[in-house]
Amino acid sequence: MAEFDQLKEQAAQVRRDIVRLVYNCQSGHPGGSLGCVEYFVALYGKIMKHKAKPFKMDGKGQDLFFLSNGHISPVWYSVLARNGYFDVQELNTFRKLNSRLQGHPATHEGLPGIRIASGSLGQGMSAAIGAALGKRLDGDKRRVFCLCGDGELQEGQCWEAMMFAAHHKVDNLIVTVDWNGQQIDGSNDDVISLGNLPAKWKAFGWDVLVLEQGNNLEAVAAMLQRARRRTGKGKPVVILMKTEMGHGVDFMAGTHKWHGKAPNQEQYESAMNQLPVTSLGDF
Amino acid sequence: MNINDITSSGSRATREGFGQGLLEAGGQNPKVVGLTADLLESLQMQHFKKEFPERFFQVGIAEANMIGIAAGLATAGKIPFTGTFANFSTGRVYDQIRQSVAYSHKNVKICASHAGLTLGEDGATHQILEDIGMMRMLPGMVVINPCDYNQTKAATLAIAEYYGPVYLRFGRPAWPIFTPENQKFKIGKALQLSTGKDVTIFATGHLVWTSVEAAKQLATQGVSCEVINIHTIKPLDNEAILDSVSKTRAVVVAEEHQRNGGLGESIANLLAHKLPVPVEFVAVNDSFGESGKPLELLEKYGLSSNDVANAARRVLERKKV
Ligand SMILES: Cc1ncc(C[n+]2csc(CCOP(=O)(O)OP(=O)(O)O)c2C)c(N)n1
Numbered sequence: 001m002a003e004f005d006q007l008k009e010q011a012a013q014v015r016r017d018i019v020r021l022v023y024n025c026q027s028g029h030p031g032g033s034l035g036c037v038e039y040f041v042a043l044y045g046k047i048m049k050h051k052a053k054p055f056k057m058d059g060k061g062q063d064l065f066f067l068s069n070g071h072i073s074p075v076w077y078s079v080l081a082r083n084g085y086f087d088v089q090e091l092n093t094f095r096k097l098n099s100r101l102q103g104h105p106a107t108h109e110g111l112p113g114i115r116i117a118s119g120s121l122g123q124g125m126s127a128a129i130g131a132a133l134g135k136r137l138d139g140d141k142r143r144v145f146c147l148c149g150d151g152e153l154q155e156g157q158c159w160e161a162m163m164f165a166a167h168h169k170v171d172n173l174i175v176t177v178d179w180n181g182q183q184i185d186g187s188n189d190d191v192i193s194l195g196n197l198p199a200k201w202k203a204f205g206w207d208v209l210v211l212e213q214g215n216n217l218e219a220v221a222a223m224l225q226r227a228r229r230r231t232g233k234g235k236p237v238v239i240l241m242k243t244e245m246g247h248g249v250d251f252m253a254g255t256h257k258w259h260g261k262a263p264n265q266e267q268y269e270s271a272m273n274q275l276p277v278t279s280l281g282d283f
Numbered sequence: 284m285n286i287n288d289i290t291s292s293g294s295r296a297t298r299e300g301f302g303q304g305l306l307e308a309g310g311q312n313p314k315v316v317g318l319t320a321d322l323l324e325s326l327q328m329q330h331f332k333k334e335f336p337e338r339f340f341q342v343g344i345a346e347a348n349m350i351g352i353a354a355g356l357a358t359a360g361k362i363p364f365t366g367t368f369a370n371f372s373t374g375r376v377y378d379q380i381r382q383s384v385a386y387s388h389k390n391v392k393i394c395a396s397h398a399g400l401t402l403g404e405d406g407a408t409h410q411i412l413e414d415i416g417m418m419r420m421l422p423g424m425v426v427i428n429p430c431d432y433n434q435t436k437a438a439t440l441a442i443a444e445y446y447g448p449v450y451l452r453f454g455r456p457a458w459p460i461f462t463p464e465n466q467k468f469k470i471g472k473a474l475q476l477s478t479g480k481d482v483t484i485f486a487t488g489h490l491v492w493t494s495v496e497a498a499k500q501l502a503t504q505g506v507s508c509e510v511i512n513i514h515t516i517k518p519l520d521n522e523a524i525l526d527s528v529s530k531t532r533a534v535v536v537a538e539e540h541q542r543n544g545g546l547g548e549s550i551a552n553l554l555a556h557k558l559p560v561p562v563e564f565v566a567v568n569d570s571f572g573e574s575g576k577p578l579e580l581l582e583k584y585g586l587s588s589n590d591v592a593n594a595a596r597r598v599l600e601r602k603k604v
């Protein structure tokens with residue numbers, strides 16, 4: 001459990017990082033980022049076998065991660081930095097001119113940890129499938145992880161990817177859906193209902209796991225381990241992970257309103273007062 | 284028409300002009316319908332939705348589907364206005380536009396916000412600089428990039444009255460307003476902002492204001508510029524362009540777009556055939572953008588008023604030889 005204590009401390013720090021990241025540049029996406037903290041911290045801290053330095057694009061012999069909903073770059077950048085991919089101080093450059101930390105993740109400036117650009121939605125699962133096929137061709141037994149948004153699933157390309165992965169038995173792939181029920185213009189149900197999501201994934205030929213507690217670190221880690229055990233059995237695996245958008249900051253929690261908005265000074269101070277200081281320290 | 288008579292009165296985003304224009308177009312014509320792909324307020328379509336809820340369709344994050352549905356609505360005699368970011372309005376759905384809208388000549392208005400570098404912090408994934416090129420290549424597509432709030436509003440009203448596919452491009456940031464309120468917008472008619480004899484500056488979109496600033500700077504150094512607002516990139520106002528250039532015989536083209544495929548290429552094409560003169564291009568030179576503040580980005584990528592003025596100086600040197 002000592003390990004979880006450390007990861008929990010990291011999760012607390014990542015929440016502070018997210019709020020500071022978007023506050024500093026007065027733009028960016030805190031809501032989805034805060035909701036996915038436990039996923040990222042568990043994935044990089046406990047689940048994936050990965051190497052920060054030197055960062056290798058082909059990731060041979062390592063587990064790989066692809067972020068399809070690229071707008072939640074704040075949580076990814078914070079977790080990459082806290083896992084040694086680059087200096088934590090570099091978080092100060094987020095969304096500013098001449099930075100490697102672009103608004104949406106990019107390879108163009110050479111930021112370690114990123115293997116493909118994302119931001120235009122609906123494309124990441126396809127890329128993850130391609131990387132998984134590459135591992136299969138190379139006899140590499142490591143796994144490929146991918147995170148998508150739930151609103152993002154409204155893009156047709158996601159369903160093309162789902163059909164392909166089932167048809168080609170891409171069973172070294174674990175996709176997770178950030179099932180926060182929200183997107184820009186409101187709840188998924190207000191915008192375009194996703195209907196019975198587990199049934200849809202099942203009908204598309206996936207092994208479907210539902211996680212109710214996407215903001216509980218132990219639960220997320222246990223579910224990711226369970227998902228890993230279900231790989232290699234002829235089906236791609238998906239975790240439909242229920243999270244709370246904006247989790248950890250009361251006025252951001254549970255609403256689409258903080259999808260892509262930066263707090264003003266007063267809101268920033270209120271948020272920082274709610275988020276405990278950690279021994280890791282702010283960037 | 285003296286360049287120094289052009290002054291701005293406040294600033295507002297061009298996308299707000301679109302939102303107001305769409306609201307008014309909806310009031311004028313019950314055939315006008317609106318669609319968005321989960322970007323209602325970014326496109327400022329909330330006013331139209333509130334007033335005409337039964338004529339508004341939320342498509343979700345599914346731009347290809349939105350273009351197809353709009354084309355279908357057009358077959359039923361409706362006048363659909365689709366709204367999303369410029370990248371997702373063009374590159375994302377190019378073949379849907381090509382087959383269902385352009386080739387089928389459907390009366391769809393593809394309305395695109397957050398075009399170009401001035402989108403700012405979201406960075407290169409969202410900063411499309413190729414959209415004018417893609418859209419102007421499509422046979423029969425009208426391509427419009429108005430310069431300020433008032434003109435975007437007027438253009439929105441005008442395209443509702445025009446039958447045929449239109450690409451209307453506008454932007455995210457607040458930008459100086461310097462064209463008249465309640466102007467009548469004529470598709471395909473270039474607007475001369477100043478008379479001059481040394482060089483013609485053709486500009487479109489946000490860079491029209493930038494060019495006005497450049498021309499003012501040049502005027503203090505005795506260089507007289509004819510600034511012409513090419514709000515309609517296609518069809519191009521060949522006559523107005525040739526009229527001005529036959530007088531100045533030196534050209535600068537300024538746009539918030541790639542040099543490849545943009546307005547500059549269109550004008551250079553015309554001049555190569557009819558009136559070869561030196562041309563300088565103020566545009567992004569074959570690179571992607573990045574995150575940053577709008578004005579910082581225009582500066583870094585060579586699209587500031589100083590860059591327009593320097594281009595004018597260069598072209599004047601070339602004119603001498
Ligand atoms: C192709 C495309 N269309 C539209 C957008 C604009 N956009 C960015 S995030 C977003 C909503 C995404 O919803 P979801 O995947 O549920 O993410 P969440 O809001 O929960 O973080 C939209 C519409 C985009 N980035 N890409």
Ligand SMILES: [Mg+2]
Binds near residue numbers: 149179182
């Ligand atoms: Mg969501």
